[in-house]
Amino acid sequence: MERRSRSYVQLIKPGITLSNTLTGIAGFFLAASTVPLNVLVLVGVIFGVALIIASACVFNNVLDRKIDTRMKRTKKREVANGVINVYKALVFGSVLGVIGFVTIIILTNVLTFFLGVIAFFWYIVVYGYAKRKTVFSTIIGGVAGALPPVAGYTALTGRIDLAAIILFVILFLWQMPHFYAIAMFRRSDYSSAKLPIWSVTYGMKSTKKQILMFTITYALASGLLYVFGYTHIFYLILSVAVSAYWLHQAIAFYNKVDDEKWARNMFGASLVVLLSTCFLIAVGGYLP
Ligand code: HEM
Ligand SMILES: CC(C)=CCC/C(C)=C/CC/C(C)=C/COP(=O)(O)OP(=O)(O)O
Numbered sequence: 001m002e003r004r005s006r007s008y009v010q011l012i013k014p015g016i017t018l019s020n021t022l023t024g025i026a027g028f029f030l031a032a033s034t035v036p037l038n039v040l041v042l043v044g045v046i047f048g049v050a051l052i053i054a055s056a057c058v059f060n061n062v063l064d065r066k067i068d069t070r071m072k073r074t075k076k077r078e079v080a081n082g083v084i085n086v087y088k089a090l091v092f093g094s095v096l097g098v099i100g101f102v103t104i105i106i107l108t109n110v111l112t113f114f115l116g117v118i119a120f121f122w123y124i125v126v127y128g129y130a131k132r133k134t135v136f137s138t139i140i141g142g143v144a145g146a147l148p149p150v151a152g153y154t155a156l157t158g159r160i161d162l163a164a165i166i167l168f169v170i171l172f173l174w175q176m177p178h179f180y181a182i183a184m185f186r187r188s189d190y191s192s193a194k195l196p197i198w199s200v201t202y203g204m205k206s207t208k209k210q211i212l213m214f215t216i217t218y219a220l221a222s223g224l225l226y227v228f229g230y231t232h233i234f235y236l237i238l239s240v241a242v243s244a245y246w247l248h249q250a251i252a253f254y255n256k257v258d259d260e261k262w263a264r265n266m267f268g269a270s271l272v273v274l275l276s277t278c279f280l281i282a283v284g285g286y287l288p
Contacts, residue, residue, distance in 0.1 A: 007078045007083050007084055008078075008084070008092060009037040009094075010056075010077070010078055011057070011078055011079070011089060011206050013054075013057040013060075013061075013147060015060075016053070018146045018188065018212065019271075020053050020055060021046065021049050021075075021148065022146065022150070022274075022275075023051040023274075024045050024046075024049040024148040024149060024151055024152035025042075025045060025046060025152055025282065026149055026152065026277075026279070026282040027049045027148070027149035027150060027153035027167050027281065028041070028152040028155060028269040028282075029158055029283070030153060030231075030281050030282065030284065030285055031152070031153045031154075031157045031163075032285075033284070033285020034157070034285065035156055035157055037156070038076070038156065040124065040135055041107060041108055041123050041155050042049040043106045043107060044104060044107025044155060045108065045151070045155045047100070047103050048100050048101070048103035048108065048112075049104070049116070049148055049151060049152065051099050051103060051221065052096075052100035052101060052104065052116050052119070052120055053099055054096045054100070055093045055094070055097030055120070056097075056119075056120050056124055058089055058096060059079055059093045059094055059097075060094030060123065060128065060192075061078070061080070062078075062086055062090060062093070063124065063128050064131075065077075065192050066080075067131075067195065068080035070194075071189040071190070071192065071193045072188075072189050073186055073187075073189055074151060078157050095119070098186045099115060101113065103117050104155075107154035107155075107161050108154075109154070109155065110241040111154050111158060111159065111160070111162075112155045115151045115154060116151060118147065119148065122140075122143055122147075124147075126144075127140055130145075132195065132196075134196055135196045135197060135198055135201045137195075137196070137197070138175075138198065141200060141266070142172045142175045142176065143173065143186070145169075145172070145175050146168045146169075146172035147168070148171075149167040149171050149281070150164045150168050150180075154166055162228055163228070163230045165195060166224045166225055166228065166230070167281065168220070169221050169224070170222055170224070170225075170277065173214055173218040174273065174274060175219050176214035176252075177246075177270055178271075178274070179212050180199070180207050180210055180211045180214070180263075181211060181264070181267040181270060183197045183198055183200075183207060184199050184207050184208070184211075184259060184263035185260045185264050185267065187204070192226040208254070208262070211250065211266060212250050212251070215243075215246055215247055215266075216248050218246070219243030219246070219247060222239045222243055223236060223239060223240070223256075225284055226239070230284070230285060231284030232284070232287055233288065234284075234287035234288055235280055235284035235287055236278075238280050238287075239284075242273055242276045242280065244271070245269070246270070249265055258286075263286030
């Protein structure tokens with residue numbers, strides 16, 4: 001790929017855009033186990049959600065360009081280091097956003113459109129502000145991250161019911177160990193960028209305890225789709241296995257390796273858990 005287009009691809013934070021879209025697709029297929037599947041709506045979810053998230057990430061690159069220069073992980077980002085200027089990034093982000101929102105409104109419904117608007121605004125403005133000001137920014141950011149699966153679900157059902165709320169809770173809780181693990185192994189980055197974050201404010205041991213607590217809460221929440229009858233016994237067995245894997249990673253190495261190594265391992269495991277969880281949510285309603 002040409003260097004310039006590669007830079008634009010980096011601007012949308014492809015890992016985050018792809019994985020969040022995946023959670024939207026999972027929500028869609030859970031809905032399709034209770035109401036008839038509509039392929040056009042699926043197309044709307046895939047492209048609409050992906051484009052809106054991509055757009056939000058581009059705007060985040062612009063807003064965070066100063067912070068990004070102060071962190072080792074982000075200092076090579078295109079807007080931060082001037083490879084793409086602010087104006088071009090804003091045009092790119094706006095084009096993605098307009099196409100994304102138009103796709104959502106045409107192919108899904110008004111409720112899903114509004115969820116997209118809320119998530120978009122929340123990530124860029126509310127989280128963008130909180131990130132600089134409070135140690136609770138992770139919890140606040142988690143709200144935006146938990147909305148795509150809800151949007152995928154409402155795109156088909158047109159309403160927020162208990163299943164939609166459970167999806168929100170599962171993904172919200174998944175994000176806490178995911179991000180606190182990053183906060184641990186990137187602690188010096190956050191410290192030099194002067195961003196309040198749990199590991200910097202309260203230390204590594206406290207963050208480790210938080211991760212363990214949220215991993216347990218996630219494990220409990222992932223069973224709720226079964227408890228409330230949206231999925232069946234195979235979903236429960238497999239989701240218990242996934243949670244057990246994550247908990248095992250947390251507990252087995254808790255005092256055996258250094259904190260940073262432990263956190264890196266938990267982060268890697270969080271991605272395995274995310275993919276497995278998306279898969280189980282998507283097929284859970286069809287399994288016996
Ligand atoms: C459901 C929501 C979320 C999903 C699906 C998700 C997914 C991912 C994935 C797949 C990666 C690895 C690929 C990459 O680096 O681009 C990643 C990394 C990252 N995520 Fe998340 N994430 C979510 C929520 C969050 C939240 C709430 C935060 C912070 C408040 C966060 C912060 C980060 C950071 C900083 C990285 C880079 C880690 C590094 O390489 O040092 N994520 N995320
Ligand atoms: C529909 C819609 C817009 C949904 C939002 C989905 C989304 C982008 C979720 C990610 C949540 C989040 C707080 C990521 C961290 O960003 P960060 O800025 O702290 O990450 P960075 O340090 O890598 O810049």
